[in-house]
Amino acid sequence: MKDKAVNAGVTAQTGFELQRNCALLLILDDYTSYKDKSFFVCIEHQDDFLFAFTTNDHKTLQEVYTYQSKNKSGSIWTINADFGEIITKILGTGTNLIQDNMSKTNDYKHKLTFVSNTDMSLKYNPNDEEKGEGKEPVSIKVNEMNEIQSFKSLHSDIRNKINSSVKDYCKKNTKKFDEDEFNNLTLQWVDFPKTANKQREALIGLMHSKFPHVVDPKASIELFIELFRNVEQTYNQGDIASLLDESKRLYAEDLKATLDIIEKEQRTYEKWRNHAETFAPTFKIPLLVQESAKDKIRETFEYLKDLNNLDHKKIQKFIYDNDYRAKYYSLVEIFKGYVSEIRESERINLNDIDIFFTCLCVYVEFYDKGNL
Structure with a gap:
């Protein structure tokens, strides 16, 4: 039945x-x-x-x-x-x-x-x-x-x-x-x-x-x-x-923050895509990482949200304190400067590729807030 x-x-x-x-x-x-x-x-x-x-x-x-x-x-x-x-x-x-x-x-x-x-x-x-x-x-x-x-x-x-x-x-x-x-x-x-x-x-x-x-x-x-x-x-x-x-509430601020994360990831990916031909050889980024750059960027933003990821927080603070747009004449020079000087001045347990992607995400977050 x-x-x-x-x-x-x-x-x-x-x-x-x-x-x-x-x-x-x-x-x-x-x-x-x-x-x-x-x-x-x-x-x-x-x-x-x-x-x-x-x-x-x-x-x-x-x-x-x-x-x-x-x-x-x-x-x-x-x-x-x-x-x-x-x-x-x-x-x-x-x-x-x-x-x-x-x-x-x-x-x-x-x-x-x-x-x-x-x-x-x-x-x-x-x-x-x-x-x-x-x-x-x-x-x-x-x-x-x-x-x-x-x-x-x-x-x-x-x-x-x-x-x-x-x-x-x-x-x-x-x-x-x-x-x-x-x-x-x-x-x-x-x-x-x-x-x-x-x-x-x-x-x-x-x-x-x-x-x-x-x-x-x-x-x-x-x-x-x-x-x-x-x-x-x-x-x-x-x-x-x-x-x-309040435990049952999803605030407008949470929704707006989610959209903000989505848009920051998008701006960062666009920045990568527009400059990948110079970024990739400069920072020796393997083809496999290039092909999964979208996932790499999303993963990096997740690390930046986590207060326990001290290396990412150090990089974030360094870039916030140092706006290199007035110091260098191109984006590739800006990121070369960031990766080099962060490596020299901070104790960071990340490889250069991870440092580069963290710099890219933080740079877009702080200094590149224009429309896509």
């Missing part, structure tokens, strides 16, 4: 992947509107994921966007019992946000979104009595032609039908809901594949289109996913979802 439970774990994991991937999709797709704001992201906290916009000290809420994300295989969303259950939980999130202990500004507000990569077909069909009263069928779809639909802007008959589905669910399950939260409800369709692997491919494509200067969008997406994974696997403390729980 077939047992639906055998794939429950796989199904749950796919759902978790969708939550995280969908959050990343929304950030990358509209990064220009996020990048200058103070906010943090939470996964599996109050709702599937949320964006909390705060004052600069992250202590006071100004606005919260919550998202309930759902896959639906082989069909579309309609106004039925399942839909009523989902909307009930989303409305409950609004109530929980109001009751959350985190401080709020006087003009605080929140938006509650049901987001899915499956079409939504919202229909109202009048019965015979209603037809006699002049009622007519009403239908609206949330899909690629109509991606975002606020509850307030829906036809009144569709609003009433959704309201009834919520009331039916609450009656059967002895639940309560705040009807005012309907005013904060939004339905959203996203152009996103069903499987986690395809979702990653879509994110890589989005990274390429939104950040065309990034040479390795795949590695960049993996870096972001790892960043999200750190908070999505953190338990809500005391089994209570509180926005004051």
